Amino acid sequence: MCQNVLSSLLCRADGMLQLRVLSYILQPSVQPAVPHNKTSGDAVVKGPPAHLLRVSGSKTLLVSAFLEHRTAQKKVLVISIMFREEKLALQCNLRCQEKLYVSKAVIEIHWDHFGFPYGTADIFCPLPSGCETPTHVAITSTGTNNTDKSDLVFLEVENQRTLNIFPYNFTSCFSTMYNYTNILQLVQSLEMLQFLGVNRVVVYKTNCSADAQRVLDYYSGKGLVEVIPWSLSKYLNVSRKALPTEDPGDIHYFGQIPALNDCLYRYMYRSRYLALHDPDELILPLSVYSWLELLPLLEKDYGADSCYQFENNYFPSEFTLPPPAPVTLPPLEQWQNVTGVNILTHLYSEPVKPKPAFNNFKIITNPRSVFAVTVHGVLKSQKVCAWVDRKMARIYHVRPRGQIDVKPQQLIYDGRLLSYSSRLTSAVNAVLRETGLLPEDGMN
CATH class of the missing domain: 3.90.550 (Spore Coat Polysaccharide Biosynthesis Protein SpsA; Chain A)
Structure with missing residues (x-):
């Protein structure tokens, strides 16, 4: 059988206490589309392997997250796969120094879908004041009622540094x-x-x-x-x-x-x-x-x-x-x-x-x-x-x-x-x- 490098997937419960005291977080709606070992508290999908996470209540799959340095204002980009006809509002849950910040997601679906129902999409997460260097992001659908935060699943935000020395x-x-x-x-x-x-x-x-x-x-x-x-x-x-x-x-x-x-x-x-x-x-x-x-x-x-x-x-x-x-x-x-x-x-x-x-x-x-x-x-x-x-x-x-x-x-x-x-x-x-x-x- 082909080797699967998903063995590097890690789950952590660090920062659980800080997350639980935040009462404004909406119902967690990111569900792992691949099995993983989940501990109590929030689960973190560790990079660098590409993972597929489904935003619950939607057809959206999340692939990976990166810090985008090149725009006028830095933001987080989440590479995604979306059902093009689905009308969807998403929000970003950004972890910065073990605190959680929320911003409204901006969705751009690539036009090169070749006529298939699903296409590649960019989910952009603006960085709220006080959160200039987010380390993890969870994407949730808006309009949910449950404020339980323990099931949030985060993608690690990669490309934190932009050194001009290339291996x-x-x-x-x-x-x-x-x-x-x-x-x-x-x-x-x-x-x-x-x-x-x-x-x-x-x-x-x-x-x-x-x-x-x-x-x-x-x-x-x-x-x-x-x-x-x-x-x-x-x-x-x-x-x-x-x-x-x-x-x-x-x-x-x-x-x-x-x-x-x-x-x-x-x-x-x-x-x-x-x-x-x-x-x-x-x-x-x-x-x-x-x-x-x-x-x-x-x-x-x-x-x-x-x-x-x-x-x-x-x-x-x-x-x-x-x-x-x-x-x-x-x-x-x-x-x-x-x-x-x-x-x-x-x-x-x-x-x-x-x-x-x-x-x-x-x-x-x-x-x-x-x-x-x-x-x-x-x-x-x-x-x-x-x-x-x-x-x-x-x-x-x-x-x-x-x-x-x-x-x-x-x-x-x-x-x-x-x-x-x-x-x-x-x-x-x-x-x-x-x-x-x-x-x-x-x-x-």
């Missing part, structure tokens, strides 16, 4: 991983990302195979990967597709968008740059070999501390065509018994649609310049995102395309991945051997 240069956010069995491509992607300069990968995981979990555990032990349990499918009918016409449900694609927004804020002050993409997508520079080398070029051409959009290119894994002479593929027979796609054997891309047709894209951005993100790009930011010239860098997206109308003779050879093949083959072999996924005779 990570580049962080990649993967969302969301479900029914995942693509072992070989996962290892190849994680090794490629390290070549590119990524030193943190955040995986929002619903479920995966035992072998995939073995790989995640290996990279977690190395300090590269952080696995965030993402159990939204337990509480909503999640769609597996981008549109309700393709797969009806309550929310878009396993709740991908709230997960991406959580990752944005979670690493806002921990990573210099943030990349939002999937495990089967690689943003490859064409004139240099890493993002560390690429970023100065982007900053020179498009501005520093900005948001950069990279055009997607599909390399359909249904086609395995030989490269043109005199190019030869490295010997890769040792991986034939490893589950998953081998990106080094898929070197032909579909033709790029001419503009103004939409060619989807992913981004690398300074997270501190962005307020809200979506699957492709940003919704709200301090700077306009720049399109990166595809001759400078672009996405290599190796995945099954299903029924496509492109014929093999229409595909375009692109051997850029082979520039990394020698290092990549050696690195992947080492990981597969250390995780026990490559038999000893597979090294011969």
